[in-house]
Amino acid sequence: MPARRADLLRMRRLAHAIDGPREQTPADVTRRMLAVQAQDFGAACWAIAFRTVAPSRNAVLADLDAGRIVRSWPMRGTLHFVPPEDLRWMLSVTTERMLAGLTRRHRQLELEPSDFTRARDLLTSALAGGRALSRADAMELWESAGIATGGQRGYHLLYYLAQTGVICWGPTLRTQQALVLVDEWAPPERARRLDPDEAGAEYLRRYLAGHGPATVKDFVWWTKGTLASARAAVAILGDELTTLEVDGVEYLLGAELADRAASLPATRSERGAVQLLPAFDEYLLGYQDRAPVIDDALFERVVPGKNGVFSPVLVTQGRVAGTWRRAGTAIETAPFEPLSGARAAAAERAAAAYLRFAG
Known part of the structure; x- marks a missing residue:
């Protein structure tokens, strides 16, 4: 059905739990989103906490320490927070393509199958x-056993063992996380078992639940999958999905999200809200096409030099309206255009919420 961009953005904000009801716990957020980009650990903690009813860094760390959230490379070669019960089937969809693309790099690093086997056995035992x-x-464990880790060899050993479901990042350790065994932190008896077609469809179902409306190309980019597998997933889901047409582009969304948006009229506080989202937040990075959220002419102000390093963003009515950063005990905002008095006050409230989270 034809719709306005404002309708698209409101549905996305509801899907992301940026507007409307928030989730109760960090683990609930991760289940809703399926995967939350987490190469920047601190930013990812805020991305999850922001979407809960009472944002708390300690609550995020507690769910990590209890194994209710784990971190791995389930897609795109990028670290993500994911629910432990979903990690195995996610890897079943993406691992083959991801590892096939690294064959040449492994040869360059002189990594042989025997190196991966020895590294696995040593780390599993430890x-x-x-x-x-x-x-x-x-790295010290492998070096002491004669397995060189320099020149990115160590990274690729860790990545391979994570991709093949041997290890993941689990409990917090100082300002990051520690490595643990998937069999212990996401044991098979707790894992969801899905056949290939079910797994592909579940990937799309969950992506749209936490990111919709989105295009098929957005989904293919997010998973680094194939257009053919995405179309097969659309066919399997069938009537679970509906479509939205904005500016001639067709977007997919779950029927449940469409119903929720229709039953929750926008409030005055929602229309005037300002959100301070972290660097690398899924709201901006979760799509191949970011035009609905930010004008291309402004993109370099979020990613200077388009170098892949995203700044934290200030969002109003679903659009990126500036950037922000923490400066000691204060938050400095850099809106693209001056904010109205009401929105400036809303930005101050959002900054105070972040500072409470950050301590």
Whole structure:
């Protein structure tokens, strides 16, 4: 059905729990989003906490320490927070393509199958019984056994073992996380078992639940999958999905999200809200086409030099309206255009909420 861009953005804000009801716990947010980009650990903690009813860094860390959230490379070669029960089937969809693309790099690094096997056996033995190691400890373990880790070899060993479902990042360790065994932190008996077609459809269902409305190309980019597999997932989901046409572009969304948007009229506070989202937030990064959220002419103000490093963003009515940063005990905002008095006050409230989270 034809719609306005404002309708698209409101549905996305509801899907992301940026507007409308928030989730109760950080683990609930991760289940809703399926995967939250987490290469920047601190930013990812705020991305999750922001979407809860009472944003708390300690609550995020508690869910990590209890194994209710884990971190791995389930897609695009990028670290994400994911629900432990979903990690295995997610990897079943993406691992083959991701590892196939690294064959040449492994040859360049002189990494042989025997290196991966030895690294796996050493690390599995060191972690067994509920133990955890830092990245540095894992590198030292391999070096002491004669497995060189320099020149990105160590990174690729960790990545391979994560992709093949041996290890993930689990409990907090200082300002980051420690490595643990997937079999202990996401044990098979707790994992969802899906056949290939079910897994592909579930990927799309969950992506749209936390990111919709989105295009098929957005989904393909997010998973680094294929257009053919995405179309197959659309066909399997069938009547679970509906479509939205904005400016001649067709977007997919779940029927449940469409119904929720229709039953929750926008409030005055929602229309005047200002959100301070972290760097690399899914609201901006979760799509191949970011035009609905930010004008291309302004994109370099969020990603200077388009170098892949995203700044935290200020959002009003679903559009990126500026950037922000923490400066000691204060928040400095840099809106693209001056904010009205009401929105400036809303930005101050959002800044105070972040500072409470950050302590």
